[in-house]
Amino acid sequence: MSREPVVLLDVDGVLNLARFRSSRQRDRMIREGYFHRRPRDPFSGDRLLVNLPRVRAAVRGLLETGAEVTWATTWGPSANDYFVPLLGLDEVLPVAPVNYRYSTKAFTVIPWTQGRPWAWLEDQQRELDMATALTREDTPCCPVLVSTDTGLGGEHVQVVNDWLGSL
Numbered sequence: 644m645s646r647e648p649v650v651l652l653d654v655d656g657v658l659n660l661a662r663f664r665s666s667r668q669r670d671r672m673i674r675e676g677y678f679h680r681r682p683r684d685p686f687s688g689d690r691l692l693v694n695l696p697r698v699r700a701a702v703r704g705l706l707e708t709g710a711e712v713t714w715a716t717t718w719g720p721s722a723n724d725y726f727v728p729l730l731g732l733d734e735v736l737p738v739a740p741v742n743y744r745y746s747t748k749a750f751t752v753i754p755w756t757q758g759r760p761w762a763w764l765e766d767q768q769r770e771l772d773m774a775t776a777l778t779r780e781d782t783p784c785c786p787v788l789v790s791t792d793t794g795l796g797g798e799h800v801q802v803v804n805d806w807l808g809s810l
Contacts, residue, residue, distance in 0.1 A: 648760040648783075648810065650705050650803060651715035651739060651752060654722050656766030656791045658702075661692035663791040678729065691725070697796050699730045704800035705764075706732070708807055713737040715752045715763060749773040758782055760810055762803045766791050783810055 655662050660677075661669065669692055673679045678693045705712050714722040714736050723735040742751045753761075753774050761778070762785035765771050771786035778784045785806040787799050 646759055648710040648762070648807060649756055650708065650710045650712045651756075651761055651763040651765070652702070652705070652712060652736075652795075653763075653765045653767075653770075653789075654714070654716040654718045654726070657764055657789045657795050658698050658726060659691050659693055660791060660794050661690040664692060691729075693729070694794055695729070698794060701795045701797055701800050702726075702730050702732070704797065705803060708800075708804055710762070710803075710807060711737065713739050715739045715741065715748060715765070717741050717743070717748070747773045749777055753777040760784065762787060762806055764789050764795060764799055764803070 652658075660672070661679075664672065669679070669690070672692060676694075678691060678695045680691045702712070716722050718725070719741065720738050722738065726732075727735055739752045739755045741748045744750070747770060749770055750773070752763075758779060760783040763771060763774055764787045766789050768788055771788060775784060775786055783806075785803060787802050789795055789799055
């Protein structure tokens with residue numbers, strides 16, 4: 644079994660801030676240069692509102708860590724369809740299974756890690772708390788709360804880099 648660390652990456656609230664904005668806020672953010680589009684994906688139905696320069700640099704920074712960067716989102720494989728081209732990535736990312744049967748992603752995502760060290764960039768503290776509770780005591784983990792006010796940025800990549808350096 645591989646012990647390669649995995650970096651789990653959520654979409655809504657981390658990359659995509661649309662769900663957390665009023666139409667007035669969204670209009671202001673679009674004027675400020677945020678990327679905006681309604682996805683064609685009928686599954687999500689969400690709009691995209693992404694600070695492309697900030698998010699692009701952060702995701703590329705995560706990919707440079709050497710850890711396996713993996714989607715941990717209800718977008719599932721659709722995250723690759725929308726975000727890989729949008730962010731100009733060279734390859735699709737693995738997708739951790741997400742099943743809300745227990746009303747939390749952590750119940751399917753953490754077993755998927757198979758005891759590997761993990762960092763999870765997530766906007767829901769409840770998910771991070773549950774993920775930590777489900778992780779064996781001897782498995783290193785780094786829950787990283789991302790604010791829906793700013794989304795993913797370099798400061799989050801630095802936390803992950805520092806954690807990886809401590810392993």
